[in-house]
Structure formats: structure tokens, C-alpha cells
Amino acid sequence: MAEPILEVAGLRKRFGGLAVTDDVSFAVAPGGIHAVIGPNGAGKTTLIHQLSGTLRPDAGTVRFAGRDVTALPLQRRARLGLARSFQITSVIPGFSALENAALAVQARSGSSFRFWRPAAAEARLNAAAMAALDQVGLAGRAAAPAGALSHGEKRQLELAIALAMEPRLLLLDEPLAGAGPEETERLIDILLGLKRRYSILLVEHDMQAVFALADRISVLVYGRVIATDAPAAIRADPAVRAAYLGEDEVA
């Protein structure tokens, strides 16, 4: 296996007496989609927070692109090329779709302590932002205010912002959350297109989508990773089936 892009070792987080992340270790290889699944309350959200840098673990390390980033906050990890999307859509509603993406381009191209020249007139920022919108099929809505986009379009914009960062790893937190059947289909198509070019860590609730997309899957149950394997092996794993007993999605 190639040098992992993301490597989590012995991660622990307790809230009061409850171990929400309990000695979690796994590695994400570059290229393709690595999914993290788990029943409700498995600690997926807490894990995402620790991976993206909005929550400090009690113990353990997070290594990203060969570097220990455990102590770095969200914005520093983002600068290193870790782009996250949010479960609850997080865009800048007053900005146009293009400007949302352009802000992400701006973050990786030169200083933003420039006070005079209008940012909206910077052709290089706009071109890269437009390319990102195009990748998720949102180029036609570039001028629309993000606040006026439909829910599905906002999910696409969320992806475009992450792509505009030219990330080394996309950390997608339930990108299909709240999307209707048609929107889900479109988003899955987009993700299938993206997995050829990007390394993606996907945390997702929708089992069908995960098994359609993922190259590897880690299963999180009560804060522990009980298995990490290829989708077919995960599907057959008795421990995973036991964890999902009563939830027929895995079948």
C-alpha cells in the first residue's frame, strides 16, 4: 500500500463518562473513496470533528500527508490540503456561487492581505472558481446568490468549494444528507466522477450510496472501528451484520 494520505492512530475522546471515540485507528490510502459508516450514535460526527480539527482528541494522533496535525486547528489543516464539507450545508449565503468558490481559491493563491484591487475582478480566481463549479455541474448557476440555491444545489456548491481548495483529501460529512431521490442520484454521479481525481474520506448514512461508491469501508460502532475492508468483505462480515441487526440497509 502506498503511503497513506490520512492516518489515525489510537484516537480517543470522552464526553463525561462516555467514550465517544474509543481507540480509533485506520489509514486512508490515496486515491478513491474510503467510507466511514456506522449506526446512529456510533460517533461519526465526533470523529469528523477530530479529523478536521474542530475538536481536540484526548489521546492519539492524526497524521495528514505524512505530518502530525493533531494539534492544528481547522484552518491550518485546510491550508495543508484537507478540505471538509459540512453535514448541515455551510456556504456564504450573501455571496454568489462563484464568489463562494473564489474565496476558497483565494485561500491557496497568494496573500489575502490585499486591500485595494477588487477581488471580483481577479480573472485567475474567477477562472479556477468557475472550473470547480463546472466539475459539480453548477457552472450555470455561478451568478446566483448562494442563499437562493435549492438544497441540492447547495450540496453541490459545498463540494465545489472543497474542490476549489485543490485538496489532497476531501473529507465529506454526509454529503447526501437531506437530499431528495433525484438530487441524491445527481450527487452520486458527481462523486463517482470525483473519485477518479481525488482522495475522498466519506462519512455517510446512506448505505446504498456507500456501497455504490466506496473502495474501502471502515465500520464505526460505539466509538470503535470494528472492521476496515473492501465493500464485499464488509457486507459479509458477521460482526458488522450484528451491529446493524434490525437495520436492513446492509442486506
Next chain:
Amino acid sequence: MSFGLLLVQGLNGLQFGVLLFLVAAGLTLVFGVMDFINLAHGVQYMLGAYLGASLASLTGSFWGGLLLALPATLASGLVLEWLVFRHLYDRDHLSQVLATFGVILFLNEAVKLAWGTAPLQMAPPELLAGGITLLPGLQYPAYRLAILAAGLATAGLLWLLVERTRVGALVRAGATNAAMVAALGVDIRRLFMLVFGFGAMLAGFAGVMAAPILSVEPGMGDGVLILAFVVIVIGGIGSVRGAFVAALLVGLVESLGRSLLPDLLRLVMAASPARQAGAAIGSMLVYAVMALILAVRPRGLFPVRG
């Protein structure tokens, strides 16, 4: 600088602290439960002092003034809530700051119109007119000790009310999660009005008690308001316990800082600049303490919300 002076200044500080607590308690409850910044809370204190002073001279007794002023400040709080504040609960903090600022402008001016600009006097009750000997040769006004006792007693009652009653439980729950309380089927508007009126009355009570030792004048609520804000920010917004600790801290820092700093500075510099610098540093000491505490604990000493 003797032990006696230190004792007197310490008592003054504590007594100022409990007055601040009475004002800050309403402010922090209102903020905690309703997420509402009320700059006009200081005018309740001023109204309490004015109503207490004029009702006392009308009835010829301190107690008459006190007993009549309490329902009057309660009523004024409820009227303001009904007229202005309830329209602001779902607005942003900026709108709340400005609208309640407008209420201050109005009420400060209305007080000038009603009572004139000259300070009013209010005599302490005869029962407490004398002094009490703390140390041989050191007298301390009985009335000031009574303020301290009354303030501590009120703080105790408030603690019982908030920690041990159903309404108190709702108020505490509201400070943590107002939506949850509303979802429990509690009439949140009634709860808001209750907390508001009660807070206004506490501030009015502080105003009446302060009237005999301070000059009652327009704008007297503004200074207290700012310090009460310092108190609730240091204590942690929404926390009554935090407000109590912070109020005593601020009272002591104010009183001891202003009185002792000039003496302390004289140890290292000449008398006249020491007096000046001492007074300057003394009056901003509480703000420096607040900045320091916020720099270390941005959410105050006893943060309520996680």
C-alpha cells in the same frame, strides 16, 4: 494605611458589590433566559431610587417609600416589557442594544422633567441612623451594614428561588436551552414577563437602598449599568452564581482600588502624581480585571452555555 481603613473599605466594597449583584441578577437572568441585552436595566435602578426618595418624603417614612417603590418598579418593568422589549426578543443583539439605548435617553430625560436636575436626598430609617463600633474608635454606619445584610439575604432568597423551585428550574433550563423549555409546553412569554418584572424589581430595590447613601440624580443608572455588565460578563452570562461572585469581586476591586492605590503608589512616586495616577488606575481597574479574565476565559468564570 491601617487595618481599620482596610476594614472600612472592604465593607464598602462588599456593600457596593451586593447592590451591583441585585442589578446584575436581573440583567443576567434576562439575558440568560431571553438572549436579550437590556441596556435600559440601569434606569430601573434609577427609577427605584427616585420613586423610593419621593414616596418616602410623601409617606414621611423610609419604609413607606421602600414598600411602595417595589411594586412601582415592578409595574414599570412590566410596562416597558409590554411596550418595547417584547418586540425585540427575536431581533439581533445590535437592535436590542440600540432600542434599549433609546429607552435610556427617554427615561433619563423624563426623570429630569419630573424631578428636575438637582439631586434628591433620602434619609435612612431612624432605626438604622446611628453607627456601630467595629473596632475601638472605629464607627461604621449601621445603614450600610443593613444594606450588606439585606443584599446577602436577597441573594440567598434568589438562590433558593432559582435552585429549589419549579419556576427556578424553568429559568435555569431556559438559560441553557430556551427552545427546549418552549417545547415542554411552558408559556415562554409568561415566563419572560415574570423574569423581566422580577429583574426590574430587584434593580429598583437596589436603587431604593442606595438612595440614602448616594445622591439621587438623572443618569445615576448608567454607571451602575456598565458595571453590572462587567459583572455578568466576568461571571459568565446567564449565571446567577457567577454574577454573585463577580459582583463582590467588582465591588471590592472598585472600592479598594480607588482608596488604596494612591497610597500604594506613593511608595514608589511623589504624592501628587501618585494621587492622580492612583485615581486613574483605580477607576479603570475593574475594566482591566475584566479584560484579563476574558483574555483567559472568554466565556467568563461560570459559563452557562457549553
Next chain:
Amino acid sequence: MGRAWLPLLVFALLAAAPFAGLGEGYLLTILARAMIMGLAATSLWLLVGGAGLVSLGHAAMLGVGAYAVVALDDARVTEALVVAPVAMAAAAVFAVATGAVAVRTSGVHFIMITLAFGQMAFFTAASLAGYGGDDGYTLYGRNTLAGRRWLEDRLVFHYLCLGLLAAAVLGGRALLASRFGRVLRAARENPERVRAVGFSPAPYRLVAYAVAGGVAGLAGMLLANATEFVAPSFLAWQRSGDLLFMVILGGLGSLHGAVLGALAFVLLEEGLSHWTQHWRLVFGPLLVLAVLHLRGGLAGVPGQIARMVRRG
């Protein structure tokens, strides 16, 4: 830019005022004060409307600028070309020192901590016995400009204030449209998103705080020259409240709202105080009504009218 007519009209009226039969000295004095408050309100707008930082201590920045004039006047330095940069730098330094703590907080805590720093500045000013303490300090005279006593000429002072105000509005617009301004505006709307793409909002906010402080310091320098007198009351927290009111009265939708708000505020205050000594009795409720009902501010009024007309 169909909406540009309103600010253009206002600036044109201000430019024409000395020739419009309004040449009475008294009115020009008021207009100068209105434009100076407009400059201060513009700087506060950058914080509130641009960065989402609601400061209740902005009068302190103005005061630091005004006291810089006092300190230099006391040292017999009266050249505006020296005084103005010093006033701006002093206010900006004060802003950086206090902002370094303040921008770590947000929301209500930011309001409170800026209020606290404002009070510290107020008490410091009141304790400056050498500069009159509580009673304030009367300048020997207005500053000179390039060695000449131009600032004493009403017309020159009028156009100086107007020019600086226009420059501040244009400069503020450019700032908000720049890369820097884009990060600032984004962080106002959604700081989490801004962090997620790799920006830490705090340094941007701190720089904005310093810039706004510097501009307010310039306004303070002009105000000291306009009144030839400086007192701690310039720094009172109520003055910070006034500035916030101007910003909101004008409207957070656009930067020139601050200018409209300041003009309306000062003219209203003057008009009412002519009419009755108890003008605050009217002014206070007006403020409450403006907050409750004039949500887009004065700058939003033409748009509202246009919508009503279109609806028929």
C-alpha cells in the same frame, strides 16, 4: 449601479450647501459636525456592516484622536500635516492593543469588551489633570495646514471635511471589495466556512479594527478642530451608542448609509434641541421606532419606495 444616485445626491448637496443660500455660519458649523460624525460612522460601519463586529466603544477611537490634538497642542505642535497622522496612528495603536483581546471574542462578549475598553479610555481621559481632567481642554486655536491658518476658514474646513468623508466612503468600498474585504465579509456571514477553506478570521478582523480606529482617530482630530475644545465626554459610552445609532439609522445595506445616518442624526438632534430643551424625550422614542420599523435604514428607503411603486 442604479443605486449610486442617492450618495451622489447627498454629496452634491453637501458640496452646494455653502452656495445654496445656506451660507449662514451656524448651519455650516452644524454641517461640518455632521460630516465629521459621518466619517466616524463610516469607520464604524466598516466594523459593523463589513466585519460583523458590533463595537460599543468606538467613541474611544474618536477620543484618542481628539486627545492627540490636545497633547500636541499642549506641546505647541499645531501643524495638521503632523497632527492628523499622529492622531490616526494613536487611535490605530489603541485599536490594535484593545482589539487583540476583543477579536478573540464574538457576539455579546465583543460588545461588552469594547464597552469596557471604551470606559477605560474615558476614565483615563478624565484623569489627565494636565489636559483639564473632567473639565476638558480648550485649544489655543485650530491647527494650521501647511503653515497657513486655512482650517479657520469655514469654507476650507467645510470642503476639507467633505473631501475626507468622500475619500473614506470610496476607500471603504474599495477595501470591502478587495481580497481582504472578501474574507472579512465572508467571516461575518459564516466564520466556520471561512476557517474550513483555510482562513483564520481573527487577523483580518484585527486589521479591520485598526483601520476603523485610524479613520475614527482622524474624525476625532477634525472634531477637536471644529469645536476647538476636547473633553472626556467625547469618549462617553453614550457617544458610542450615538455612533451605532447613526450606522443603523442609515442602514447596514450599504456603506453610504453611515453618512446618511450621521447627517440625519446630527440635523435631527440640532432641530429638536432648538425646539425643546428636553429633546431626548422625543429622540429616544424615535430611536426605538427606527429600530423596530426602519429595518433597512434610510439607505434602504429608496429601494422600498421603488418596490412600492412597481407593485402599484
